[in-house]
Amino acid sequence: MKPDIYEQYREAYYLVRGYLDALAELMNEDYPEPGQGVLRPTKFQVDMLTGLAAALAALIEGHERR
Numbered sequence: 347m348k349p350d351i352y353e354q355y356r357e358a359y360y361l362v363r364g365y366l367d368a369l370a371e372l373m374n375e376d377y378p379e380p381g382q383g384v385l386r387p388t389k390f391q392v393d394m395l396t397g398l399a400a401a402l403a404a405l406i407e408g409h410e411r412r
Contacts, residue, residue, distance in 0.1 A: 365369060369398075376391075377394075377395065
């Protein structure tokens with residue numbers, strides 16, 4: 347039986363919260379603010395931040411258009 351809409355929402359909500367918490371920890375540990383210890387960021391770091399920024403922008407802009 348398919349969970350009701352509340353259960354689907356609850357499950358998705360806690361997945362997102364978990365990923366956001368993990369992202370905050372990852373950013374603090376592996377992506378320091380510019381000028382705070384990174385002499386030369388890696389191409390991987392730049393690519394990941396650029397991709398994440400684009401995905402977040404699409405999510406926010408899509409929500410604002412609703």
